[in-house]
Amino acid sequence: MPDAPSSTPIVKVANLDKYFGRLHVLKSLDLEVAPREVVCIIGRSGSGKSTLLRCINFLEEPSAGIIEVDSVRVEGGEKGKRHRQLIHDVRLKTGMVFQEFNLFPHMSVLDNVIEGPVTVKGMDRLKAVELGEMNLDRVGMFFKKDEYPNRLSGGQKQRVAIARALTMEPKVMLFDEPTSALDPELIGEVLNVMKKLAQEGMTMLVVTHEMGFAREVADRVVVMAEGEIIEIANPTDLFAQPRDPRTQALIDRYRTGGG
């Protein structure tokens, strides 16, 4: 995949600014993601990578700038009914997976997965169950469909969370440090599911510390520092010869850390 995607981008971030009070956490960012592309976002904590991801589906309201997902164009910092409607449209086109899973503890695994389609889309329950079971099967969690989330391991929870997002049939999947809350021995099963998704052609934005995953699966890697994108490159080039010394430092840190 070339540095600038050739086809029409499915995600477009332009001039994105985000302030937390006086703190300028995202500084006029631009990013385009092509359909079926996997983009990993790396950077030290506090570099703004999670905030960037959360601005794309408006869990954080951008202070200024434009977010466009699959032709739905939203300007940051606006208010009003139309703006809320646009945010809703963007959220229907994006699926999100959180670091802390955030499964609904009062619902069984299957009910977690079909909650979105039934409540938000008004989908017929039987149809939602069929779709939900198919997606649970995709992540290898069908056998636990009647369990409650607290009976599952962290890795299993995250796989269910991925199935929950997939059952909304999103155009783009957003992963916010999906393996950071997991015990080391459980990381693999989640990464494998994500790898499979990537192979199936899902467009993915992944904020991660898993350099191995980025190197193997990503089409492009975005490096962030102090609220700016300091480097975008394909993983082979990036890991072989990073242009920015901060990228070099980041890679070295994970190399010595064994990551």
Added chain:
Amino acid sequence: MKPLPSNPDPQAKSQAELLYEAQQRKVRQFRTNVAFSWIFLILFLGVLFSGDNLNLGFSLIRLDTEFISENIAFIGSGIGVTIYISLLSIALAIILALLAALGRLSTFPPFYALSTFYVSLIRGTPLYLQIFFFFLALPQLGIVLPGLWAGVLALGLNYGAYMSETFRAGLSSVGKGQREAAFALGMTQGQMMRRIVLPQALRFAIPPMGNDFIAMTKDSALVAATGFVHELMWRATRVGRSNLRNMEALIMAAFFYWIMTLILTAIQSRIESRLSRGDR
């Protein structure tokens, strides 16, 4: 690593199992002893009020059994009214508590103020006064409420104020991540509340709500003071006073309240164990 020593007898119990069993034996022994002590205390109460002359130089308390058998049905038929008042009041209290809790979590100053004002006013005054306010003070303004409704209003308002704290804690117990997950799925604020936050908050609030309901069945006795609601306490004081048999009458009422509490507590613990399925 050294291989674990092979177990010569597969039937033999491990150290941990033996320890666990010993602990269980201790717990069972303790429970049995408590049960026996309860039986002893109940027997003691029974003997104390039996009126037997034990030739110890004093006689025990003698209750008027004829009075008891004549009036037990009259007093007991107040249970229905007591439960009726409690159910109406708890329903009102739940609605008020939920509104007050939402107000307390609101960022809109008038809502927040209204909520804290209500809770402060109610918690700062006695329930007994509140009942009389609705029953005796409102008629001065031309609002005459029947005793039952004055009682239900006062109890509902009072318990609503206390329960709002429980609800607030319940609502805050649902983490930010739950709301974000709901929003990420495209839910509206209302859908998020109805489908994700309230079910979890209610589950959190149900055990304390059960306690409140049980407490309310007893506080409903205060409504007797209006003189127009024929619940347990009213009936007991009425026959007790007119026959100068207050001890018998109040013991009967106490007995009914106690049994009611025991039954409600048993129901509550069943509901709780069913709710604990699934999470926490």
